[in-house]
Amino acid sequence: MESFTPLNEIELNLLSQGSVSEPMRVLQSTDSIDNQSLHEKCKPVDARDPNLKILISRLYATVRDEEKPGVGIAAPQIGINRRVFLAQRLDKKDNPFEFFVNPEIVWYSKVMRVGEEGCLSIPDIYEEVARSLAIQITYYDLEGQHFQEVVEGYTAVILQHEFDHLNGVLFPERIEEQLQEEFFSASPNGELVYRK
Numbered sequence: 386m387e388s389f390t391p392l393n394e395i396e397l398n399l400l401s402q403g404s405v406s407e408p409m410r411v412l413q414s415t416d417s418i419d420n421q422s423l424h425e426k427c428k429p430v431d432a433r434d435p436n437l438k439i440l441i442s443r444l445y446a447t448v449r450d451e452e453k454p455g456v457g458i459a460a461p462q463i464g465i466n467r468r469v470f471l472a473q474r475l476d477k478k479d480n481p482f483e484f485f486v487n488p489e490i491v492w493y494s495k496v497m498r499v500g501e502e503g504c505l506s507i508p509d510i511y512e513e514v515a516r517s518l519a520i521q522i523t524y525y526d527l528e529g530q531h532f533q534e535v536v537e538g539y540t541a542v543i544l545q546h547e548f549d550h551l552n553g554v555l556f557p558e559r560i561e562e563q564l565q566e567e568f569f570s571a572s573p574n575g576e577l578v579y580r581k
């Protein structure tokens with residue numbers, strides 16, 4: 386059984402370089418050391434660790450960086466290999482960013498949608514990926530309370546992309562994997578697909 390440990394000294398040291406509202410450097414797949422780190426499987430974290438607020442604040446500052454804004458960011462992208470990410474809720478009023486601690490995707494719809502994706506860690510590549518139209522996700526808040534939710538549409542795409550980061554998977558690898566699979570059209574325009 387994996388232990389849900391608080392952030393360690395090395396992680397806190399990295400997070401304390403700069404103020405809590407300052408963006409951090411985003412690891413890039415084009416850098417070999419960064420790339421190796423981005424491909425590691427992240428460890429769960431103690432959801433009640435008070436220092437998680439610092440991690441979330443710095444993730445938020447980084448994803449909202451005017452120079453390079455995004456709709457989601459995972460902790461490993463700023464060099465913290467823990468199971469935490471932020472995603473913009475395009476399915477909610479005012480599109481707030483929400484954080485997900487120790488998330489698990491417990492159900493994926495069989496029907497998938499093909500859509501273009503990019504990544505803050507992969508410069509200049511935007512390509513089509515098939516993602517489940519709807520998912521069921523479970524996660525914790527900072528009080529250690531456990532939630533589960535069914536999410537669909539583009540927000541579900543963001544959640545699947547960010548969840549992949551926690552397992553060291555980048556979207557070009559999903560495309561690579563999908564090239565080996567057979568998909569069947571589930572809509573006349575070919576936007577919706579499914580695998581047998």
Ligand SMILES: [Zn+2]
Binds near residue numbers: 546
């Ligand atoms: Zn990404």
